[in-house]
Amino acid sequence: MGEVIVVTSGKGGVGKTTTTANLGTGLAQLGMKVALVDADIGLRNLDVVLGLENRIVYDITDVTGGHCRLRQALIKDKRYEGLFLLPAAQTKDKTSVNPDQMKELCADLRQEFDYVIIDCPAGIEQGFKNAIAGADRAVVVTTPEVSAVRDADRIVGLLEAAELRDPKLIVNRVRYKMVKAGDMMSIEDIIDILAIDLLGVVPEDEMVVITTNRGEAVVCDDHSRSGQAYRNIVRRITGQQVPLLSMEEDGLMSRIRRMIGFK
Amino acid sequence: MLDFITRIFGRESSASKNVAKERLRLVLVHDRSSVSPQILQDLKADLIKVISSYMEIDEDALEVNFENSENQVALIANIPIKNVKRPANVV
Numbered sequence: 001m002g003e004v005i006v007v008t009s010g011k012g013g014v015g016k017t018t019t020t021a022n023l024g025t026g027l028a029q030l031g032m033k034v035a036l037v038d039a040d041i042g043l044r045n046l047d048v049v050l051g052l053e054n055r056i057v058y059d060i061t062d063v064t065g066g067h068c069r070l071r072q073a074l075i076k077d078k079r080y081e082g083l084f085l086l087p088a089a090q091t092k093d094k095t096s097v098n099p100d101q102m103k104e105l106c107a108d109l110r111q112e113f114d115y116v117i118i119d120c121p122a123g124i125e126q127g128f129k130n131a132i133a134g135a136d137r138a139v140v141v142t143t144p145e146v147s148a149v150r151d152a153d154r155i156v157g158l159l160e161a162a163e164l165r166d167p168k169l170i171v172n173r174v175r176y177k178m179v180k181a182g183d184m185m186s187i188e189d190i191i192d193i194l195a196i197d198l199l200g201v202v203p204e205d206e207m208v209v210i211t212t213n214r215g216e217a218v219v220c221d222d223h224s225r226s227g228q229a230y231r232n233i234v235r236r237i238t239g240q241q242v243p244l245l246s247m248e249e250d251g252l253m254s255r256i257r258r259m260i261g262f263k
Numbered sequence: 264m265l266d267f268i269t270r271i272f273g274r275e276s277s278a279s280k281n282v283a284k285e286r287l288r289l290v291l292v293h294d295r296s297s298v299s300p301q302i303l304q305d306l307k308a309d310l311i312k313v314i315s316s317y318m319e320i321d322e323d324a325l326e327v328n329f330e331n332s333e334n335q336v337a338l339i340a341n342i343p344i345k346n347v348k349r350p351a352n353v354v
Contacts (some may be wrong), residue, residue, distance in 0.1 A: 145283075146286055146287045146290070147288050149287055150287060150290055150291065153291050153294060154294060157295070179280075181278075182278030182279070182280050182281070183278060183280055184278045185280045185283055185284055185287075186280070188286050189280065193284070193288065193291065195286060
């Protein structure tokens, strides 16, 4: 019996889809069977982030509407054993799926998969309610900005109201130099304000842009800090205790060590 | 000028993250108090009811709002009085 995790944030553009893609790919790399569900109906994106955009035949509304079987709509990622995508519909709107259908879909998926990861749309309306309906756990993604943290706080409240307790936080796009200079809120500042557990911290990294351009996940890049950060988060999701990436380790030596593959 | 000097002699005091954190803290107090317009409306109605038994107030001009000041959030009510009843008339 698998676990259903929803990745949410409130604010758009903080990295929900990138996070979903990397958690899924990372879990598949560990040998897990993973289904990624794009719940952002009308603004489908997880397919392009994963590089699977040319393989879509059916989508989530075809499954919930009974036009095809779940198995037919799931796209198998040929690069990673055990990784599947259920794409969102692009030409319909968020009301074409309801929370009960999502619950049923999640119940079906968890029979087959170790992890079901749902990419939640931005906002707090119907799409959000659909995405969280069938979830056991929630991951809240934010960036060190006032607007993103504010929206994350709102989401934490709404998750609790929906009885999805104890959500875990990922702080994305952290620039350590700015944090050091006092010009960006630190992880401690954000945790202090939101008062939820930290799942991980992902540094701002050009490699995320580069890998996403190619339709690959940075979690597979052994030499990047963000890849390492995602690998750590993935291991924490499976229940392992993994220490946080240190802020200090961005010096030349650690870069060289990473380049030659020591870390 | 002062800003320039503080920048030279130490960024700590002008660190923009402190500004961000403080603004965030205040806005969240407001957000978390989760007072919907409906509740604010009910509060207004109750205030009118209570105060009206002591004095005549201008119900249309009554204002009840949350305000962020320096470091706290306050409930500010502005209630214009039209007439105060005689003590004998107090219900």
